[in-house]
């Protein structure tokens with residue numbers, strides 16, 4: 001048990017963040033569970049009550065795109081809890097649509113949250129971990145940070161950016177006692193597929209040259225919903241990483257993610273790209 005350890009989780013109102021907050025609390029952490037809108041705290045509070053760990057959670061409002069507020073938010077956490085042993089950079093969403101249909105502003109908005117938001121949060125926590133000479137920064141990227149996926153070019157770009165930035169940061173901070181880790185899930189059953197997916201405006205335009213292909217892709221996504229896994233798997237992995245004094249850089253999780261990365265490695269790219277386009281019905 002991690003009796004006196006403090007973990008901060010972003011985006012804990014639903015999905016992986018919610019489950020990770022509860023799982024960390026079950027493993028003895030004091031958890032600062034943050035979310036951008038405290039009115040969305042109902043599901044987390046219910047899950048924490050049910051697990052008997054409500055008293056180990058401190059719920060706070062935090063939007064990772066309010067960059068200027070993040071150092072102050074971290075200072076307040078340190079003032080109230082003494083330290084930050086684990087940061088789980090989890091908050092994120094996805095913009096979907098063919099790259100051709102996606103406005104630059106939509107791409108920027110995606111990067112603003114999934115890349116700059118997570119970077120800003122990490123930078124706010126680094127001085128604390130540097131002073132402690134210890135800390136785990138666990139960032140939830142995605143298998144989409146390892147391979148390009150149709151209709152998710154903006155999401156993939158944001159996750160690739162986060163992977164590259166974190167890889168560099170890991171090398172820079174290892175000697176300071178800070179462990180930077182990437183968690184790369186495949187498809188898990190959370191709100192990212194429903195409430196938190198934003199469809200590019202151009203993709204919704206009946207005049208889009210990709211209209212028919214978009215509809216076929218949407219049908220494919222609908223049909224594959226039943227294969228999504230229980231996100232508790234990811235939450236449990238994050239706790240295992242938090243407890244490991246010497247974690248690896250990358251943790252790919254989910255059979256679908258492992259198969260995709262393996263295929264990309266062994267199948268020649270020209271064959272691979274045709275295979276994917278056919279599988280998702282956009283060829």
Ligand SMILES: NC(=O)c1ccc[n+]([C@@H]2O[C@H](COP(=O)([O-])OP(=O)(O)OC[C@H]3O[C@@H](n4cnc5c(N)ncnc54)[C@H](OP(=O)(O)O)[C@@H]3O)[C@@H](O)[C@H]2O)c1
Pocket residue numbers: 010011012013014015016017035036037040062063064065090091092093113117140141142143184185186187188189190191192193196
């Ligand atoms: N589920 C999957 O299949 C899957 C696969 C690979 C990677 N991931 C990654 O896993 C992470 C968690 O997603 P999820 O699947 O658990 O989806 P989710 O249930 O939609 O959770 C996303 C969380 O991020 C929060 N969020 C979004 N923008 C934010 C911001 N600016 N500031 C603070 N919080 C913000 C959301 O808050 P609100 O409740 O206010 O919207 C929500 O709490 C994401 O980084 C996602 O890319 C998910």
